[in-house]
Amino acid sequence: MNRIGGLLRPASFLARPVTPIYAFRALHSTRIMSNNNLFGELTSTKKHELPTEPATTTEAVESTQSVKNPDIENDAELQKYHREEAAKNQLRVDKYVTPLKRELFNQVVKEHGFFKNNSVVTNSSDGKLYQVSLSAQEIDLLEPSVYLSSYRVKSSMKKATQVNRFVRKQTVKNAINQLHFSPKKMAKELEILLKRGLDQARSLDLDEDTMYIDSLWVGSDGNWRKRLDIKGRARHGVIEHPQIHLKVILRSNQTKLRKAWEQQQREQNAKPRMFLNNEPLNFKVRPVYKW
Amino acid sequence: MSNRALQSVFTRALHFKHSAKNYPKLNVNDVELEKPRYGFRKDREPLLSQQVKNTLFPSTEIKQKYIANNKPVPIKYRSNSDQIARRNFEKFQDEVALGQAHFRIGENQIYFPQGRICLLRPNAKHSPYQAKFLVPKSMNKMDLRDYLWHVYGLRALNVTVQLLHAKFVRGPYDYARYRGPQYKKMTIDMAEPFVWPEVDAELVELAEYQREEESETMIQKNRAGSDQLKPIDTFGGIYKTEPLPNVFVSDKVKKQGESLVKNHTERVESQADRELVSKFLNL
Numbered sequence: 001m002n003r004i005g006g007l008l009r010p011a012s013f014l015a016r017p018v019t020p021i022y023a024f025r026a027l028h029s030t031r032i033m034s035n036n037n038l039f040g041e042l043t044s045t046k047k048h049e050l051p052t053e054p055a056t057t058t059e060a061v062e063s064t065q066s067v068k069n070p071d072i073e074n075d076a077e078l079q080k081y082h083r084e085e086a087a088k089n090q091l092r093v094d095k096y097v098t099p100l101k102r103e104l105f106n107q108v109v110k111e112h113g114f115f116k117n118n119s120v121v122t123n124s125s126d127g128k129l130y131q132v133s134l135s136a137q138e139i140d141l142l143e144p145s146v147y148l149s150s151y152r153v154k155s156s157m158k159k160a161t162q163v164n165r166f167v168r169k170q171t172v173k174n175a176i177n178q179l180h181f182s183p184k185k186m187a188k189e190l191e192i193l194l195k196r197g198l199d200q201a202r203s204l205d206l207d208e209d210t211m212y213i214d215s216l217w218v219g220s221d222g223n224w225r226k227r228l229d230i231k232g233r234a235r236h237g238v239i240e241h242p243q244i245h246l247k248v249i250l251r252s253n254q255t256k257l258r259k260a261w262e263q264q265q266r267e268q269n270a271k272p273r274m275f276l277n278n279e280p281l282n283f284k285v286r287p288v289y290k291w
Numbered sequence: 292m293s294n295r296a297l298q299s300v301f302t303r304a305l306h307f308k309h310s311a312k313n314y315p316k317l318n319v320n321d322v323e324l325e326k327p328r329y330g331f332r333k334d335r336e337p338l339l340s341q342q343v344k345n346t347l348f349p350s351t352e353i354k355q356k357y358i359a360n361n362k363p364v365p366i367k368y369r370s371n372s373d374q375i376a377r378r379n380f381e382k383f384q385d386e387v388a389l390g391q392a393h394f395r396i397g398e399n400q401i402y403f404p405q406g407r408i409c410l411l412r413p414n415a416k417h418s419p420y421q422a423k424f425l426v427p428k429s430m431n432k433m434d435l436r437d438y439l440w441h442v443y444g445l446r447a448l449n450v451t452v453q454l455l456h457a458k459f460v461r462g463p464y465d466y467a468r469y470r471g472p473q474y475k476k477m478t479i480d481m482a483e484p485f486v487w488p489e490v491d492a493e494l495v496e497l498a499e500y501q502r503e504e505e506s507e508t509m510i511q512k513n514r515a516g517s518d519q520l521k522p523i524d525t526f527g528g529i530y531k532t533e534p535l536p537n538v539f540v541s542d543k544v545k546k547q548g549e550s551l552v553k554n555h556t557e558r559v560e561s562q563a564d565r566e567l568v569s570k571f572l573n574l
Contacts, residue, residue, distance in 0.1 A: 068500060070527045082532045091537035096548025098555045137544050147539035152518040200536035215539075221516035245517040249539045 093141055104132045105142045114257040115139060143255050145214070146200045150193045150246040152221045153186070160186045160218040160244055172198055172211045172250055190216075190246060197250045210253035221245045340368065347380070348373045393446060397437045404438065406430055411476070412487055419484035428454075428475045435477050447479035 072078060093102060100123075107121045118133045134142070153160075163186040167175040172194050179191040194213075201208050221243040229237035301307055339356045343349040350373030357364040386393045406427035413423060426435055432450040439445040457471035508525045523530035540548070 067497060068527070070529055072528055072531075078529065085532050086535045090535040091540050091545075093538055094552075096540055096545060096552060098552055137541070141538060141540060141544060141548070145538050147537045149517060149520065151521055152514075152516045204536055223515045243516060 091147065097138065097141060101132075101134070101138070102142065104130055105134065108132055109254065114254045114261065115143065116258070116261065139258075143258070144204065144206055144252045145255075146197050146204065146206075146211070146250040148193060148197045148200070148248050148250070150189060153189050153244050153246070154241070155186055155189070155244055156242040157218050157220065157244055159184070160246060163187050163190055164216045164218060164246070168213055168216050170213055171209070172201075172213060173209060175213055186246075193246055193248060194250075197248060201250060201252075206252050210256075211250045212256065213248060214251040214255065215247075215249040217247055218244050219247065340365070348377045387446070392440055393448075394433075394436060394440075396440075397433065404442075408435070408438065417478070419486050420481050421478055422481055422485060423476055423478045426475050426477050428473060430475065430477075432477065435479070439479065445479075446482055448482060449480040451478045452476075453478065 103125065104121060104123060105115060107123065108115050108119055111121060112119070115134075117139065118131060120129060120131045122129055163179070163182070163184050166182075167178060167190065170178070176191055176194050176198075179187040179194070198208050198211070201211050224243055225241040227239040227241070229239045231237060302309075302313075339360060339362065340349075340353045342356065343352045346352060350368050350370075354364050354368045357368070383393050406429070407425070408427075408430075409425040411423040411425055413419075413421065417423065424435065430438075432452060436447040436450055439447050453476040455474055455476060457473060459468040459470055461468050504525045508523060508530065511521070511523045511525065514521065520534075522532060522534075
């Protein structure tokens with residue numbers, strides 16, 4: 001009874017306008033929102049049309065596929081970014097040697113097939129004569145080379161050194177051949193590294209057949225896991241799990257030729273060996289016998 | 292004393308010995324090891340109050356029944372709580388019909404509520420007529436009821452609170468484990484059902500893919516030592532920067548060479564300016 005009375009109250013009692021449908025919703029909780037909006041008259045909602053069903057599904061599928069299989073090859077911006085990043089991190093000669101020196105070095109190499117120190121060349125760009133004398137470090141830097149380092153390897157320096165000694169100064173191809181049939185674990189790791197080096201040499205337009213291992217060394221890679229080795233008689237030791245890396249410098253035939261030439265020059269310029277030394281006598285010479 | 296009683300005394304005597312003659316005469320099939328535990332109590336007549344059924348407020352009716360049967364009315368049916376309940380119920384129905392709040396509205400006026408209130412997905416135990424919220428710890432049932440009414444026009448017919456402890460978390464620097472702060476959830480009963488929409492399977496798949504790839508990326512980015520040089524191959528290889536071939540430069544040569552090249556480039560770049568200045572000064 002009371003409920004019906006409530007319903008029949010005059011409209012002035014009502015906080016909000018009541019629609020006829022509302023009267024049937026005895027227990028329903030939702031208020032009829034004015035302006036079809038949670039926030040009443042303060043703001044008005046724009047009616048935005050939802051896209052048709054098939055369009056949304058295809059879009060979703062496309063987006064999923066694009067996230068899972070991004071078209072990296074054709075993404076010019078991404079490729080540009082990677083190129084810039086790689087160039088920034090690359091160790092290049094032009095970052096550490098001035099252009100004139102590089103030009104002169106190349107000129108000498110062009111003339112002789114390899115770099116002859118202290119030789120005189122005409123610079124093609126300014127027509128001047130130069131005597132090119134470079135320090136050993138500069139020559140090392142300017143001559144074509146590939147510097148590589150391996151990833152982290154679970155081995156020890158001692159084990160790696162045995163393999164390194166085996167292939168040092170060999171041509172890369174010969175070294176790969178030898179390592180391929182070596183039963184040692186480090187042989188496999190080194191082979192992988194050298195193959196990577198060959199790829200890089202190829203990308204630099206170097207003759208991969210004549211590339212040789214100029215330097216090859218091993219280093220601790222740090223962060224070794226340590227374990228406790230419990231012994232008898234209240235003693236203990238520490239078991240270490242060594243992790244290492246390999247580093248290698250590959251050089252081309254140019255370096256070999258230069259070194260041979262330098263050796264030859266050294267021999268050629270060496271003074272004739274005197275087995276009697278041409279020095280003043282280191283004692284007093286008297287014309288008389290003292291005894 | 293009967294023979295049986297005597298026997299029971301004797302069998303309990305210290306020096307009594309069982310003989311086959313004295314064994315109880317029983318058939319194995321007659322023995323019921325686990326007797327049912329019902330049916331031996333006294334069956335009482337059903338209570339008068341149990342006769343009243345399908346009534347929302349039965350107290351008055353029950354009271355009248357007791358009086359009619361000339362029996363004392365049990366204490367719980369003596370009060371007029373039934374009338375109060377009916378009055379409240381009718382008031383509630385009125386308020387619902389008028390679209391008014393079905394509770395006493397709080398007096399604190401808050402225009403920009405700060406607390407985070409999250410509608411959560413239901414657990415298996417919840418019906419569509421229930422909704423669960425993650426609420427700030429400072430909030431109480433009345434606050435949530437008020438909030439939901441004023442912001443969404445939603446009637447919370449009943450509110451229950453769950454104050455939950457956080458999971459244990461481990462820090463990177465010690466072996467200890469810690470609990471985060473407690474969190475509070477509230478479950479409300481609603482008059483209308485609400486079912487969360489199904490999440491698109493493709494979207495779920497995508498999210499899982501992204502989560503896996505991201506965690507893999509983090510692992511690859513934090514690799515130890517020389518493994519840092521390995522290119523990251525997650526997300527189909529978008530992080531993969533192919534390294535360019537390097538020359539070997541010792542640290543000393545690098546330092547010297549960098550400064551030389553820097554000076555050189557500076558000189559070359561300032562050449563034009565120098566010429567301009569010298570031209571202006573007629574040097």
